[in-house]
Amino acid sequence: MPAEFYFGVEVFLNGLMTGVMYSLVALGFVLIFKASGIFNYAQGIMALFAALTLVGFQDGQIPFSHLINAIFGTEMHHFGWHLHTFFAILAALVVMIVFAWLVEKLILQHLVNQEPIILFMATIGLAYFMEGFGDLMWGSNVKKLDVGIPQGGNFWIEENTAFLGGEDFYGFYLDNLDIYATVIAAVLVIVLVIFSQYTKTGRALRAVADDHQAALSVGISLRTIWVIVWAIAGFVALVAGIMWGAKSGVQFSLSLIALKALPVLMLGGFTSIPGAIIGGLIIGVGEKMFEFLIGAPLLGGATENWFAYMVALVFLVFRPQGLFGEKIIERV
Amino acid sequence: MFYREAGEFKTSYRADQQTFPIRLDKIGFILSLFAAFFIIPITMSEYWAQAVFLPFLIFGIAAIGLNILTGYCGQVSLGSGGFMAVGAYSCYKFMTSFPDMNMLVCILLSGGVTALVGLIFGLPSLRIKGFYLAVATLAAQFFLVWMFNKVGWFYNYSASGQITAPERTLFGYVVTGAKAETVPVYFVCLGLLIFLALIARNLTRGAMGRKWMAIRDMDIAAEIIGVNPLRAKLTAFAISSFYVGVSGALLFALYLGAVEVGEAFSIQKSFIILFMIIIGGLGSIFGSLVGAAFMIGMPVILKNLLVSNLGWPGDIAAHLEFMIVGLMIIIFLILEPHGLAMLWSIIKEKLRIWPFAH
Numbered sequence: 032m033p034a035e036f037y038f039g040v041e042v043f044l045n046g047l048m049t050g051v052m053y054s055l056v057a058l059g060f061v062l063i064f065k066a067s068g069i070f071n072y073a074q075g076i077m078a079l080f081a082a083l084t085l086v087g088f089q090d091g092q093i094p095f096s097h098l099i100n101a102i103f104g105t106e107m108h109h110f111g112w113h114l115h116t117f118f119a120i121l122a123a124l125v126v127m128i129v130f131a132w133l134v135e136k137l138i139l140q141h142l143v144n145q146e147p148i149i150l151f152m153a154t155i156g157l158a159y160f161m162e163g164f165g166d167l168m169w170g171s172n173v174k175k176l177d178v179g180i181p182q183g184g185n186f187w188i189e190e191n192t193a194f195l196g197g198e199d200f201y202g203f204y205l206d207n208l209d210i211y212a213t214v215i216a217a218v219l220v221i222v223l224v225i226f227s228q229y230t231k232t233g234r235a236l237r238a239v240a241d242d243h244q245a246a247l248s249v250g251i252s253l254r255t256i257w258v259i260v261w262a263i264a265g266f267v268a269l270v271a272g273i274m275w276g277a278k279s280g281v282q283f284s285l286s287l288i289a290l291k292a293l294p295v296l297m298l299g300g301f302t303s304i305p306g307a308i309i310g311g312l313i314i315g316v317g318e319k320m321f322e323f324l325i326g327a328p329l330l331g332g333a334t335e336n337w338f339a340y341m342v343a344l345v346f347l348v349f350r351p352q353g354l355f356g357e358k359i360i361e362r363v
Numbered sequence: 364m365f366y367r368e369a370g371e372f373k374t375s376y377r378a379d380q381q382t383f384p385i386r387l388d389k390i391g392f393i394l395s396l397f398a399a400f401f402i403i404p405i406t407m408s409e410y411w412a413q414a415v416f417l418p419f420l421i422f423g424i425a426a427i428g429l430n431i432l433t434g435y436c437g438q439v440s441l442g443s444g445g446f447m448a449v450g451a452y453s454c455y456k457f458m459t460s461f462p463d464m465n466m467l468v469c470i471l472l473s474g475g476v477t478a479l480v481g482l483i484f485g486l487p488s489l490r491i492k493g494f495y496l497a498v499a500t501l502a503a504q505f506f507l508v509w510m511f512n513k514v515g516w517f518y519n520y521s522a523s524g525q526i527t528a529p530e531r532t533l534f535g536y537v538v539t540g541a542k543a544e545t546v547p548v549y550f551v552c553l554g555l556l557i558f559l560a561l562i563a564r565n566l567t568r569g570a571m572g573r574k575w576m577a578i579r580d581m582d583i584a585a586e587i588i589g590v591n592p593l594r595a596k597l598t599a600f601a602i603s604s605f606y607v608g609v610s611g612a613l614l615f616a617l618y619l620g621a622v623e624v625g626e627a628f629s630i631q632k633s634f635i636i637l638f639m640i641i642i643g644g645l646g647s648i649f650g651s652l653v654g655a656a657f658m659i660g661m662p663v664i665l666k667n668l669l670v671s672n673l674g675w676p677g678d679i680a681a682h683l684e685f686m687i688v689g690l691m692i693i694i695f696l697i698l699e700p701h702g703l704a705m706l707w708s709i710i711k712e713k714l715r716i717w718p719f720a721h
Contacts, residue, residue, distance in 0.1 A: 070494045101675045141697040148439060151494060152641055153696045155634065160689025167682040290630070293498045301494070330513065337509050340502030347491045347499060361583055 041204060042323045043316055048209035050315020051216045052274060056292040057299070057307040058219070059267040064301045065240040066260040067139070070151045073158040075289020077127070077265060080165040082272030082281045084126050086176050087169045088119040094168045120269070127265030135258045143253075162286065171283070176276035181207045212274045219270060220308060223263075232259060240302075294343035300353030310354065314339045366714040382564060399553055404546050412545045419659045420552035421613045426639040426651035427563050428606025433637070434645035435567055436599035437579030438488050438496060442503035444632035446604050448624050449477040449507060450611030452517050455526040458539075458616065459519060466533045470555070470612045477608020478601040480507075485600025489593060492582070504630055511624040527621040539616045548617045555613065559606060564648045566602065575599050576646070607636075638688060642695055644704030653703045661687065 056074060063071040087094065091110040099105060114122070138157065142150055227233035238246040239256045247253055275285050295314050299306025318338040326334030352358055366387050373379040383389040407416060425443060432438050454473040457464060484503040491499050511517050518526045530540030536547035566572055574595040577585035586592050615622045622628075635658055643654020662684050669680040699705055 097676070097679055101679055138693055138697070145696075145700070148493065149696055149700055151439075151497070152637075153693055155637070156689045156692030156696065158689070159634075159692065160686050163682040163685025163687075163689065167679065167686065171678060171682070290501065293501065297495055297498050333509060333513070337502060337505035340499070340505055344487055344491075344499045344502040347495055348487050351490050351492070351495065 039323060042319050044205060046316035046319030047312055048213060049319065050312035051213045053292055053295045053315055054308045054311030055216050055271040055274060056288050057295040057311055059264040060292060060296050061301065061304055061307045063260055063264045066236055067257055068147055069154065072151060072154040073161055074268060075286040076158045076161045077268035078272035079286040080161050081123055081127055081269035082176060082276035082285065083165050083169045085119055085123040086174045086281055088114050088122045089116060092169060097170055098167055123269055124266060127269055128262045131261030131265050132258050134261055135254060139257055173280045173282040176281050180211050180277055208278055215270060220304065223304065236260065291339060294339040297343040297347055297353055300355040302357050303355035306353060306355035317342055366711050404549055409545060412549060414663050415660055416549060417552060417618050419656055420556045421610050421618055422659060423556050423652050423655040424559055425607050425610035425636050426655045427560055427648055428603045429636050430640045430651040431563060432599050432603035434640055435572060435579060436575040436596065438596065438599065440500045441497055441633045442484065442500035443607050443636045444628040444630055445504040445507035446477050446481060446607040447611030447614060447632060448511055448628035449480045450474060450608030451615030451622055452511050454612035454616050458529055458531060466531045466538060470609055473612040474605040474609035478605040481600045481604025482597055485597050488596050504633055508624050508628060525621050525623050528616045551617060552613055560648055571598060638692060641692055642702055644702030647704035650702050650704030
C-alpha cells in the first residue's frame with residue numbers, strides 16, 4: 032500500500048473527529064430548535080462565553096475588571112485564588128442556567144408568536160450582545176483552557192497501527208483530545224436521548240416540540256420548558272466550549288464554529304439529533320477529504336472555509352428538509 | 364395639526380401618484396437634499412467626511428439593496444459581504460483592463476456583474492426557504508471571498524494579493540487613487556445614492572414591488588394569484604445584488620482605495636448591513652438610510668464619547684459597541700419590529716392629529 036493511502040486514511044479519521052466537534056455545537060442548535068422553533072444563532076457565542084467563564088473562575092479573575100479599572104483608575108485583575116476545575120465547571124454551569132433564565136425572561140417572553148425569522152434575528156442580536164459582554168467581563172485576550180484532558184498524539188494507536196504500512200509508516204496520528212471529545216459526545220447524545228425519552232420533563236419537552244398550543248392545553252408550562260431547553264443548550268455549549276477551548280485556546284474565533292455548525296444542521300435537518308451527529312461526521316470527513324484530494328493539490332487550499340456550505344447548498348436543492356428532517360408541509 | 368393632507372387637492376392621477384404626495388414631505392425632502400448638496404460639503408471636516416458621511420452614503424446603497432431582497436421579497440441573505448466583494452473586484456478589473464472607461468460606467472457595470480452573480484446564487488431560493496436559505500447564502504459569502512483570495516486573475520497577480528485602485532478622474536476631478544479629493548468623492552456617492560434610492564422607491568411601489576411583497580407574505584398564495592415566483596425572486600436577487608455591487612465598487616474604488624478581501628468584505632459586513640435594515644425598518648427605503656446612518660454614526664459617537672472624552676481604552680469602547688448594537692437589535696425587535704421607519708410614521712401620525720387624541 033502506498034503511503035498516500037495511509038495518509039488519506041488518517042485524514043479521514045481526523046475528519047471524523049472534527050465532525051464530532053461540529054456535532055457537539057450542532058446539538059445545541061437542534062435542542063433549541065426542536066423545543067421552541069427558534070434558530071439560535073447565539074449557540075457558538077454561548078460556547079465561547081461558557082468557556083470564558085470557566086477559565087475566569089479557574090483563574091480567579093475579577094469580572095469586569097477592565098471596566099472597573101477604566102472607571103475608577105484601579106489596578107485589579109485577579110482575586111488571587113484558583114478554583115478546582117470541577118467546581119469551576121459547576122459554577123460555569125450555574126452561570127449558563129442563570130443565562131438561560133434571563134434569556135427567557137428578558138427576550139423570548141416578549142417575542143412569543145413572532146415569526147421565526149424575527150426570533151432568528153433576535154438571537155443574532157443576542158450573539159452580538161454576548162460577544163461584547165463576554166469580552167468586557169473577562170477580557171479579550173486569548174486564554175488557555177486546561178481541564179486535565181491529555182493532549183497530543185495517542186501513542187497506543189500509533190504503535191499498534193504501525194505494522195500496517197511499510198518502513199516509513201509510523202502509525203496513525205490521532206489527538207487524545209479528539210478521542211475524548213468523541214467519547215464525551217457519544218455519552219452526551221445517549222444521556223440526551225434517555226432524558227427526552229424516559230423522563231417526565233423530556234416527554235413534556237417533546238410535546239412542546241410537537242405542538243405548542245396542544246402542549247399548553249394539557250398543562251405544560253411553555254416558559255419552564257424554554258428555560259430548561261436553553262439551560263440544556265447552555266450545558267451543551269459548555270461542553271463544546273471546553274472541547275474547542277482546550278483544542279485551540281479560548282478566543283473569539285471559537286464562536287465562529289457556530290457558522291460551521293450551520294451547514295451541519297442543514298444537512299442533518301434542523302429537528303433531528305441523530306441528524307446533527309451524522310451531518311457533523313459527513314461535513315467533517317467531507318471537508319478534510321476534499322481539501323486533501325482536490326482542494327490542496329488543485330485549487331490552492333483553504334477550501335475548508337466554504338466546502339461545507341456548498342455541500343449543504345447543493346444537497347438542499349434536492350432535499351430541502353435535510354437528511355433526517357421532518358418533511359416541510361406548507362398550507363395556504 | 365402639523366402634518367396633514369387636508370387642503371391639498373390633487374387634480375390629476377400624476378399628482379396623486381407622486382413619490383411625496385404630502386406637501387410637508389416634499390418640502391422636507393427638498394430641504395434635506397439642499398443640506399446634502401450645499402451645506403454638508405461646505406461645512407464638513409475631513410474627519411467627519413471619512414468617518415461618517417462617505418461610509419454612510421456607501422453603506423446606504425448596500426442597505427437599500429439588501430432591503431429590496433430581505434425587506435420586500437422576504438429572502439434573508441447573509442451574503443452581502445461576498446456580493447460587495449464581487450462589485451469591488453469587477454470594478455478593479457474594469458478599471459485596469461479599460462483605463463479609458465468612464466468611472467461611472469465602471470461602477471454601474473460592476474453592479475451589473477454582481478447582479479449576474481446574485482442571480483446564480485439566487486437560483487436555490489426557489490427550493491430553499493427561510494433559515495435554510497439564510498444559511499445557503501453563507502455559501503456565497505465564504506466561496507466568493509475564498510475565490511478572490513486564491514485566483515490570481517482577479518487581483519492581477521499582485522504580490523500582496525490586494526487590489527489597489529488606480530487614479531481616475533470624473534468631470535476633471537480625481538476621484539480614485541491616492542490623490543482623490545474628498546468633496547468630489549462625496550458628490551459621486553451622494554448622487555448615486557439619491558439616484559438609486561429613487562429608483563428603488565419607484566420599483567417597490569410599482570407592479571414589481573407588489574409581486575415581491577406578495578412573495579414575502581406568502582409565496583404559495585402569491586403563486587396561486589398569478590405571481591411567477593421564479594421571476595419575482597430572481598429579479599429581487601438581481602436588483603438587490605446590483606445595489607450591493609455598486610456599493611462594494613464605491614467602497615473599494617472611492618473610499619478605501621486598497622482592499623484585502625478577507626478583511627474588507629468579511630461576514631461581519633454582511634451582518635452589519637443586515638442590522639442596518641433591521642434597525643432602520645424592513646421594507647422601507649427611508650428606513651434603510653436611517654439604519655445605515657445609525658450603524659455608521661453610533662460607533663463614531665461612542666468612540667468620541669468614551670475614548671476621547673472619558674479616556675477609556677479603545678477595546679472597552681469596542682466591546683460596549685457590540686453590546687449596544689446587540690441590545691438595540693433586541694429592543695427594536697421587541698418594541699418595534701418595523702424599526703425606526705415605523706417609529707417615524709407613528710410620530711407623523713401623532714403630529715397629524717395633535718392636540719387631539721383621535
